[in-house]
Amino acid sequence: MFTPYINILAMNFKKTLESMTEMRIYSQEIIKNEEKSKLFSVASVIPYQDLEKKFTGEFTLGFTDETMAIVVASAIGKKLGLATLELLDQTAEEVLNEFMNILTGRAISEWDTKGLSVRFSPPSLVRNKKVELEPSLTTHIYQIILNLSEGVGDPGAQVRRLNFTVTFSEPGIKKPEKKILVADDSGIFRRLFAKTIREAGFEVEEAIDGVDAVEKHSAFKPDLTLMDINMPRMSGLDAIAKVKESQPNAGFIVMTSSSRKDEVMTAKQLGVLNYIIKPVEPAKIVEKINKALA
Numbered sequence: 001m002f003t004p005y006i007n008i009l010a011m012n013f014k015k016t017l018e019s020m021t022e023m024r025i026y027s028q029e030i031i032k033n034e035e036k037s038k039l040f041s042v043a044s045v046i047p048y049q050d051l052e053k054k055f056t057g058e059f060t061l062g063f064t065d066e067t068m069a070i071v072v073a074s075a076i077g078k079k080l081g082l083a084t085l086e087l088l089d090q091t092a093e094e095v096l097n098e099f100m101n102i103l104t105g106r107a108i109s110e111w112d113t114k115g116l117s118v119r120f121s122p123p124s125l126v127r128n129k130k131v132e133l134e135p136s137l138t139t140h141i142y143q144i145i146l147n148l149s150e151g152v153g154d155p156g157a158q159v160r161r162l163n164f165t166v167t168f169s170e171p172g173i174k175k176p177e178k179k180i181l182v183a184d185d186s187g188i189f190r191r192l193f194a195k196t197i198r199e200a201g202f203e204v205e206e207a208i209d210g211v212d213a214v215e216k217h218s219a220f221k222p223d224l225t226l227m228d229i230n231m232p233r234m235s236g237l238d239a240i241a242k243v244k245e246s247q248p249n250a251g252f253i254v255m256t257s258s259s260r261k262d263e264v265m266t267a268k269q270l271g272v273l274n275y276i277i278k279p280v281e282p283a284k285i286v287e288k289i290n291k292a293l294a
Contacts, residue, residue, distance in 0.1 A: 210234025
C-alpha cells in the first residue's frame with residue numbers, strides 16, 4: 001500500500017537535496033526497517049496525519065551524530081549564502097527544519113495527486129530521537145538512504161550517506177493482556193507478587209485460599225495460576241485437582257515453603273508447569289510466568 005508514497009518521498013529527497021546543496025547522489029536505497037526501534041543523536045521531525053484519520057506518522061531526517069547534522073546544515077546554508085556553520089546552533093536548526101519543510105511540502109503535494117491527503121505540523125529539531133514501533137498500533141518504518149558521490153565536510157568527519165525515515169502507524173488491535181491468578185493466604189506475598197506481575201503487563205486477580213482460588217479460577221479464567229500449597233479451607237494441590245476436573249488443560253505454577261516428596265509427586269501428577277520454593281524474588285516469578293506461557 002505504501003510503496004508508491006515511499007517512492008515519491010525518495011525522489012523528492014534526492015531532488016530537494018541536490019537543489020538546495022552542491023551534493024550529488026550516486027545511489028539510493030529504500031529499506032523497510034524490521035528493528036523495533038532506531039535512535040538518532042539529532043533529527044528534524046515532522047508529524048503528520050492522514051485526513052481520513054486512517055493512520056498517522058512522522059517524517060524524520062536523522063543523524064547518528066551531531067557532526068553530521070552540522071555538515072548538512074552548513075552545505076544547505078552555503079547554497080543560501082550563509083556563513084559556514086560550525087555549531088548546531090539556532091541558525092543550523094532553522095536551516096535543517098526549513099529543508100525538511102520544503103522536502104515534505106513537495107512530497108505531500110504529490111501524495112495528494114495520488115489520492116493520499118495529509119496535514120503536517122511544523123518541523124522541530126529533536127535530540128536523541130527514537131523511531132520505534134508502538135505496541136498498540138501497526139507501525140511500518142521505512143528508511144530512504146542516499147549515498148553521496150563525494151564525501152561532504154572535513155575529511156575526518158565526512159558525510160557520505162543520509163538517512164530519511166518515514167513511519168506509517170495504523171490503528172491496530174491491541175493484544176489482550178494475559179490473565180494471571182495469584183492464590184496465597186499470605187497477604188504480604190500475594191500483594192507483592194500481584195503488584196510485580198501487573199507491572200510486567202499482565203491482568204491479575206488474587207485469591208486468599210484454596211476455595212477462593214477455585215471460585216476465582218472459574219470466574220476469571222486465567223491463562224496461568226500461581227498457587228500456594230499450604231492454605232486454609234482447601235490446600236493448593238486440592239484446589240488444582242478441583243479445577244482440573246472441569247479444565248484439564250489449566251496451567252499452574254506451585255509455590256511452597258517446603259519441598260516434601262509427596263507434594264512434589266502430587267504436583268507432577270497434576271501436571272503443574274513449575275514448582276517454586278519460597279522465598280523467591282518477585283522478578284523471578286515473572287521469568288517463570290513468561291517461560292510457562294511461551
